[in-house]
Amino acid sequence: MASHVLLLGLLTISYFSALAFGDESPLQDFCVANLTSPVAVNGLVCKDPQLVEPNDFFFTGLQTEGNTSNALGSQVTPAFVSQLPGLNTLGIAMARIDYAHVGVIPPHTHPRATEIFTVIKGSIEVAFVTSNPINRLLIKVLQKGDVFVFPQGLVHYQRNVGHGHAVAIVGLSSENPGLIAIPSTVFGSKPEIPSEVLEKSFQLSKSVVAKIESKF
Amino acid sequence: MASHVLLLGLLTISYFSALAFGDESPLQDFCVANLTSPVAVNGLVCKDPQLVEPNDFFFTGLQTEGNTSNALGSQVTPAFVSQLPGLNTLGIAMARIDYAHVGVIPPHTHPRATEIFTVIKGSIEVAFVTSNPINRLLIKVLQKGDVFVFPQGLVHYQRNVGHGHAVAIVGLSSENPGLIAIPSTVFGSKPEIPSEVLEKSFQLSKSVVAKIESKF
Amino acid sequence: MASHVLLLGLLTISYFSALAFGDESPLQDFCVANLTSPVAVNGLVCKDPQLVEPNDFFFTGLQTEGNTSNALGSQVTPAFVSQLPGLNTLGIAMARIDYAHVGVIPPHTHPRATEIFTVIKGSIEVAFVTSNPINRLLIKVLQKGDVFVFPQGLVHYQRNVGHGHAVAIVGLSSENPGLIAIPSTVFGSKPEIPSEVLEKSFQLSKSVVAKIESKF
Amino acid sequence: MASHVLLLGLLTISYFSALAFGDESPLQDFCVANLTSPVAVNGLVCKDPQLVEPNDFFFTGLQTEGNTSNALGSQVTPAFVSQLPGLNTLGIAMARIDYAHVGVIPPHTHPRATEIFTVIKGSIEVAFVTSNPINRLLIKVLQKGDVFVFPQGLVHYQRNVGHGHAVAIVGLSSENPGLIAIPSTVFGSKPEIPSEVLEKSFQLSKSVVAKIESKF
Amino acid sequence: MASHVLLLGLLTISYFSALAFGDESPLQDFCVANLTSPVAVNGLVCKDPQLVEPNDFFFTGLQTEGNTSNALGSQVTPAFVSQLPGLNTLGIAMARIDYAHVGVIPPHTHPRATEIFTVIKGSIEVAFVTSNPINRLLIKVLQKGDVFVFPQGLVHYQRNVGHGHAVAIVGLSSENPGLIAIPSTVFGSKPEIPSEVLEKSFQLSKSVVAKIESKF
Amino acid sequence: MASHVLLLGLLTISYFSALAFGDESPLQDFCVANLTSPVAVNGLVCKDPQLVEPNDFFFTGLQTEGNTSNALGSQVTPAFVSQLPGLNTLGIAMARIDYAHVGVIPPHTHPRATEIFTVIKGSIEVAFVTSNPINRLLIKVLQKGDVFVFPQGLVHYQRNVGHGHAVAIVGLSSENPGLIAIPSTVFGSKPEIPSEVLEKSFQLSKSVVAKIESKF
DSSP states (O other), rough: HHHHHHHHHHHHHHHGGGGOOSSOEEEEEEEEOOOOOSOOOOOOOOGGGGGGGGGEEEEEEEEEOOOSTTOOOOEEEESTTTTOOTTTTTTOOOEEEETTTTEEEEEETTOOHHHHEEEESSEEEEEEOOOOOOOEEEEEOOOTTTEEEEEEEEEEEEESSSSSEEEEEEESSSSSSEHHHHHHHSSSOOOOEEEEHHHHHOOOOOEEEHHHHTTT | OOOHHHHHHHHHHHHHGGGGOOOOOSSSSSBBTTTTSSSSSSOOBBBOOGOGGGGEEEEEEETTTTOOOOOEEEEEESSTTTTTTTGGSOOOEEEEEEEOTTTEEEEEEETTTOEEEEEEOEEEEEEEOOOTTOOOOEEEOOOTTTEEOOOTTEEEEEEOSSOOOOEEEEEESSSSSSOOHHHHHSOOOBBBHHHHHHHHHHHHHHHHHHHHHOOO | OHHHHHHHHHHHHHHHGGGGGSSSHHHHHHHHTTTOOOOSSOOOOBBBGGGGGGGEEEOOTTTTTTOOOOTTTEEEEEEEETTOOGGSSSEEEEEEEEEEEEEEEEEEEEOOOOEEEEESSSSSEEEEOOOTTTTEEEEEEEEETTEHHHHHHHOOEEESSSSOOOEEEESSSSSSSOOHHHHHHSOOOOOEEEHHHHHHHHHHOOOHHHHHHOOO | OOOHHHHHHHHHHHHHHHGOOOOOSSSSSSSOTTTSSSOOSOOOOOOOOGGGGGGGGGEEEETOOOOOOOOOEEEEEESSSTTGGGGSSOOOEEEEEEEEETTTEEEEOOOOOOOEEEEEEEEEEEEEOOTTTBEEEEEEEEOOOOOEEETTTOOOEEOOOOOSSSEEEEESSSSSOOOEEEHHHHHBBSSSHHHHHHEEEEEEEHHHHHHHHHHH | HHHHHHHHHHHHHHHGGGGOOOOSSSSOOOOBTTTTTTTSSSSOOBBOOOEEEGGGEEETTTTTOOOOOTTEEEEEEETTTTTOGGGTOOEEEEEEEOOOOOOOEEEEEEOOOOEEEEESSSSSEEEOOOOOTTOEEEEEEETTTTTEEEEETTTEEEEOOOOOOOOEEEEEEESSSEEEEEEHHHHSOOOOOHHHHHHHHTTOOOHHHHHHTTTT | OOOHHHHHHHHHHHHHGGOOOSSOOOOOOOBBBBBOOSOOSSSBBOOOOOOOGGGGEEEEESSSSOOOTTTOOOOEESSSTTTTTGGGGGEEEEEEEEEOOEEEEEEEEEETTEEEEEEEEEEEEEEOOTTTTTTTTEEEEEEEEEEEEEEEEEEOEEEEOOSSSSEEEEEEEESSSOOEEEEHHHSOOOOOOOOHHHHHHHHHOOOHHHHHHTTO
C-alpha cells in the first residue's frame, strides 16, 4: 500500500497521459501539447500555434514542500508534459523531490529517460545497479550542490541519510519519462502476478509472497 | 542464487560487451562488430569490411535444447551481437528460450528493446505490467504459433503452463537489448542495496530482506 | 503474374496500412494502433489506452502452414502492425515463411528493416548483395536452428535447397518493414516503366522486356 | 557490363567508405571525417578539430560536365562525404547528374536517403514505384527549374527526354546515401545469384538469364 | 525593416506551417502533407494515400529569378514542405537563392538543418562561425560549381562578391529547416527585447539600440 | 570584450570537447567518456567499463556561487560531459546560473538542446523569440520555484529583475548542448565577419559596426 501513496504524485501523469507524448526531435519551433484532444499519437498532438502564450511554457510549484507523510517518507512534484504542456516534443522534464528524515524513493526505473540529480538541501544517498549478470551497485552520498546521474533504464533509488528534511531537483531526458516502481509493479499489479511466478522468481514461500503483496 | 544460474547464458554478453554496441541507424551496408578492439564507442567498432565474410552474419545454436536444470527451470540461448557480430548497428537480435515443466523466466525488463515472442512448442503464460501508477497486468496464455509483444522497458515474465517442455523463439529490437532481472538486481546486487532501503521499499522486516538476499 | 501471388500475403499490409505507421522510439507504455482512424500520421494513431486489452498484443496464426501452391513455391505469413496492432511504435515484427520443395522468395529489399532469420525446418539457402559498385554476394546454406541476418535495405533472397517443405521464422526491425520485390516492382509496375528505360538499363531488346513484363 | 561503367563514379565511395559513416544527429559543431583512420565506426571518426580548415567543408567539381560516353549515356558526379569530409555526421550530400541524349539512370534505390532533384538544363522524365503489392508508378516530365522528390528506399529512375544534353542537381538526405542499382545488383553480383533463383523469380529461361548476366 | 523584406519569401512557411512538420524517419512509402488538416502533430498529418498523385512530389519555380529589389539585395525561393507536400517526413528540402550585386543573406541559423550550397552563377563568399567560446570564422569564396556546407545550428551568411547577379542552389536536411535571422530576431522581435538586455549584451547605449531597432 | 568573460565558464567545454560527444540513444548500460582518448567520434569514446567507478557519475560544484564580477553580471557553472563524464551518450546535462543585481545572460541559442529552467533564488525575467518571419517574443517573470522552457534552437535570454543576487538551476537535453552567444558570435568572431556584411545585415554604418566589434 505504502509506496504508491508516494508515487501517485509522480505517476498519475504517466498512464493517463500515456495516450500520446512526444520526445523525438522537435519538427517546428514548438508543439505545445493539446491535453484534451481526442486524437492520440506517439507524442501528444499540438495546440493551435496561434493560441500559444507564454504560460504554455511555464509551471509554478517547485517552491512548495512536498507532503512526505506517507510510508516511504518522500514525495515527487513533477514538471512533466502533463503539468507543462510546452515541453511536448522537447525531450526534457524536471521535478522536485522531498525526503522526510530517513525517507526513501524505492528502487525504480524510467523506461524513457536518464535522470540528472542535484541536492538542494540535506544529505542523500544515491545508487544504481548495472544490468545482468553483473548487477554492480554504484553508490554515493551526496551533499548540497553535488550532482549525480542515473543512466536510462537502470534500477536506482535514493534515501535521506542526513539529519532533517532533504530536497533534490532533477532533470529527466524525456517530457514523459515514465516510472516503474519495482515494489508496486511486481507485488502490487492489478490483477496480481500469479503467486507461483513470484515464489519461484524470488525463492519465496507462498505465505511470504502473500504478505508482501498485502502491502501494495 | 537460483535466478542468475539461468540468466548467465543470456547475460554474460550484456555487461562485458557493454563497452560498445550500436543500434542506431546503420550508416553503411554493414558494420560487423570487431569484438576485440580496444576502442570502445557507443556501438561496437567495425571489422575491416574487406575481411567480412558470410560467417559474420551467421550463428548456429538455436536447434539445441537449453539446459533447464536450474532453480528457475528455464534457459535462454541468445543470438545477440556478441554471438552474431554482423548484427552490430542493425537494431535486432533473436533468442531461443527453453522452459522445463513449470519453468519460469522471472520478472525483468529490457532497457533497450521491445520483445516479440512466439511459441514453438508447448503452452506458455506471458504477461507484462504497465508503469505506475496503474500497474495493470496484461496476461495471456499462448499455444504453439501464437505471438505476443512485450513493449520496451516494461516488466514482463513467462512461465510454462503446459504439461511438458516448452520452447519459444523471440525477436528483440536491439542487437544488445540488455536485461534487468528484478530479483537478482534488487536482492542480489554487489554490494547489496542497504537493508533499510529494501525494508522500507517493500515493507519487509530486516530478517525477511536478509532471507531473500541469501538466495541471490 | 506469379510473384505477386506469393507476395500478396505479405504485402497487402504494406500499402494500405501505409497511411500511418510508427517505428520511432515509443513515447508512452504503448500506443496500440487504431487501424480505422481517418487521421493519418507518420506512424499510426493510437487506440484509447483505457480500451486496450491483452488481445491487442496478441496474434495467432504462425502455427499454420502457408499455401505454397503458386509459381514461386513460397508463402509469407506476417505478424506486422496490421495483424498485431500492439506493435505500433515498437519497431519490431515477426513472420513465418513456408517454402515448397525448390521454392523461392525472390530478390527484394525492406526499405525500413533489417531481417533476422532462423530455420525451423529444412535446409534453406540465403544470400544478400552489397551495394554498388562492389555487388558482392554473401551466401550461406542454413540448417534447422541456424540464424542469418539481412542488413537493412540490401537486396536478398532465400530458396529451399532441401528435400521437402521448409519453414523459417524471421524478426524484422520495424512494425511496418515494407517490401520491394524486384521482379514485380521493375517489370510489373502499374503503369509499366517505359520499355526504353528497361531496355537500356538491362541491355535487353524490346521483345524480351515485353516478355518479362507479361509475367507480372 | 554497361551500367556499372556509369555507376562507378557514384559508387566507388559507397563500399570503400562503407567502413564508417555517420548521419545520425551531429553531437558537436562538426566532425570532419578522417578518411585515413584505421578505426571504423558507425559513422566516420573525426579529424582533430584543431586542424580543421575551410577546405574541409569545400568541394569543387560540379561545374564540370560528366563523361556520358557509356552504355547508359549518363554520369553522376558526387559531393558525398568521401569527396567532402566536412559532411560527416551532417546527414546531407549533393550530386550533379549528366545525361546524354536519351541517356538513362537505371532503376535503383538509396537505402539510406531521400533524393530531391532539380533540372538545371534540358527535359528529364522521372519516376518512382511504390512498394508491394501496389507497385504504382508515379511519373512526371520535368523542365528546367522543376523539382521532384524520390522517397527513401523506393525504386526510381530518370531519363533524358529532351533534344540534347541534360543536367540535374540533387540533394540526398545522408552524407553516404548508398546506391543499389537493380541491374548490376541482381544480374551482375560477384559471384552470381544462382540461375535457378533468377529463373523462378523473373519467370525466365536459363538461357535468357545467362544472356542478361553476360551484360553485367 | 530591410532584412525581413528579403526573408519573407523564405519564412512565411516557417511559422504558419509550424503547427506540424515531420523529419524523423519515414514510416511508410510516403506521407504527403495534408496542409489543411485541423490536427497538428510533430510533423504534418498525411493526405489519404489513395488520393496521392505525382504532382504531390513536384514543385515548379526554381527557374525564376528571385526579386532582389530590397535592402539586402537577395531573395530565397524555397521548395520546402509547404510548397512541396510530398517532402513531409522525408527530411530534405531545396531552395534557390538570388543575389543582386553586393547582395547579402544576413547571419542566421537553421535550428533543424544542415545546408549544402552550390553556386550556379557568379562568385559568392560564404562563412560560418563556430560556437562559443572559440567563435572561429571559416570563410571561403566560391565559384560556379563549388560546393560548401554549413553545419546544423551554426551562424552563417553569404554575400555576392562577383561583378553581377549570382545564383545558388541549396539542399537542407529537413523538410522544414526553420530560419532564425539574427538581425530581425534580436532587434526586431514583437514585442521588442527590453532595451536594457540589448544594451548590456551588445555593450551599446540606449540610443544606438533604439536606432538599430528602428530598422527592423 | 565583456560577454565572453562571462561565457568562458560555460563555453570552454563546448569547443575543445567538440571532438566527440554522444547524445544519441545509449547502447549499453553506460559509456563513461574517456576525455583523453586520441580517437574522436560523433560522441566521445568510452572508458573501459571495468575501470568505471561511482565518481564517474558524480560532480561537485553547484553549491558554489559563481563569480558575477564581469560586464554581464552573470556566471554559468556547468555540469556537462566535460565535467561529468558519466553523462556521455545519455543526452542530458545540468548547470547553475548566478546573476548579480541586473545581471544578464545575453541572447543565445543551444544548437543541440532544449533548456528547462527553475529559479532557486530571486526574480528572473526569461524570454525566447520564435523563428522568422514572426519573431514573436514570449516573455515571463519567474519567482522562486517557477519553471520555464526554452525550445531547442530558439534565441533566448534571462535577466535578474529582482532586488539582489539570483540563482537558477537548469536542465539541458544534451550532454554537450553547445552555446552560440549572439553578440560574440556575430561581432566578435576570429577573424571578424567583413564589415560590409554586418553593415548591410543590421543596417549600420561602418563606424558603428567597428564600435560594437571593439567590445568583443
